[in-house]
Amino acid sequence: MKDNDPTGGAFGYGPLAVGLGLAVLVGWSVWWVVRYLRADAMTRQSIRQAVRVRRTWKRLAQMLKLCATDKMPTPLASLANTDGKPVKPRILVPALKVTHDAYGVIARAACLPGVGLEQYQKAAPHLADAWRCTRVAVTQDKPGHVVIRGVRLDPLKFPTEHRPTGTVPEKVARLDLGVDEYASPVSVDLRHVPGMTVGGLPGKGKTSLINKLLSDWAPAPWVQFAGADGKVSAAYEGDYADWIQRMFAFVGDDLEEANRLFKRLVHLRRVRSMLVRDVLGVKSMWDVGPSEKWPLVVLIIDEAHTYFRDHKGSDRETKHLAALSAENARLVEDLVKKGRSVGILVILATQKTTGDAIPTFIRDVCPVGLSFAQKTAEAAVAALGEDIRDWPDANPINLQDPAYVGVASMNHQSQPGFTRIRTPYVPDEWAAEIAHTTAHLSADPADLLPSVDLTKTDPDDGVSLSPAAA
Incomplete structure (x- = not known):
């Protein structure tokens, strides 16, 4: 009888299909509940927020005019229209996919005719109110799609820690700074960058940022x-006591010692410029990238104003210090203006990056600048340029609250205007561990160069390429 069943046993498979569907539904529900229960309190709030965003989207999109009206009937609607009355226009609501993290939600929406990036950006304040977010940002994801980032909690007010991995960075000369005000990762590409300035009041995060760079790059x-x-x-007195073992040279506040170090590096720059074509076969080191034999040389000058201060006085000692400061400025200017193509990067940190702390002929040719909290508008402008006046929300004078220790403002390479960044803290013991395990990698870049006829360089610079010169 079964062989003669015209249905082919279709009804026999019905209960099996229903059972399979129920099993999948139950499995998905259990997975969702387990994920919810295992999440921390902040993430649970975000999960509930994401559910609410999905549930209310169709109504909210129409209220905010983020939908389109299609008056052209579909072929099926035209065939079904037998009474001759006009077909009712269709309301097209953009598709929305919502995910969550600890700080809020990330929604990806499609664009429609007449509803694009501009319309979503205009609706951002209203989306923030409806979704109960501190702020909402809308950016282009890909053609025809936007990303709507809503943060319920301000990521800038939550201190974070960074545990160095001790592995070689995947990308050369990329500095991962932290997260922005929408909890999105922020990094800066320091390839082809001759100089970087870091400003800010004492204890606000300057040295911590440099400590992170050292911790991440030291294994390379x-x-x-x-x-x-x-x-x-x-060296043993300061923040870099543990890092001395990973540095090929280090000086303190003695201007003469600093002068010898800067001369040594300028001479290295000159010799590299003379050898770059013969050794690397290119005009710029960045055409092939740094290597163990031709490494990127990073000069960190913390409390930079110490070395460039304009000493006033007519006594012999003061005149000597003034001459050293002027020469230090000239030497560092040489490194910043001419060192990029041969792989030299100078990072200058000071409290106020005004012209008396970092001479403007050095500061203004450093393409990357960050500023932690500042007390005056003058200091903010010196650190970030005149345009910061047009971005009051990102102005570092608003970062003096203790909650913003470790938060900096910068003009990022990949987007207009200014953004605020929460930089993570690297505990000293973690940094010391990296410094110890990578100490064997330290080498004097001059020792890695082939022999060179030094008579072709300036014989009057009084600089030796030997380590003793530092």
């Missing part, structure tokens, strides 16, 4: 570090 054999810390007299 293609980078070598030199340091000058203007707030200490000896």
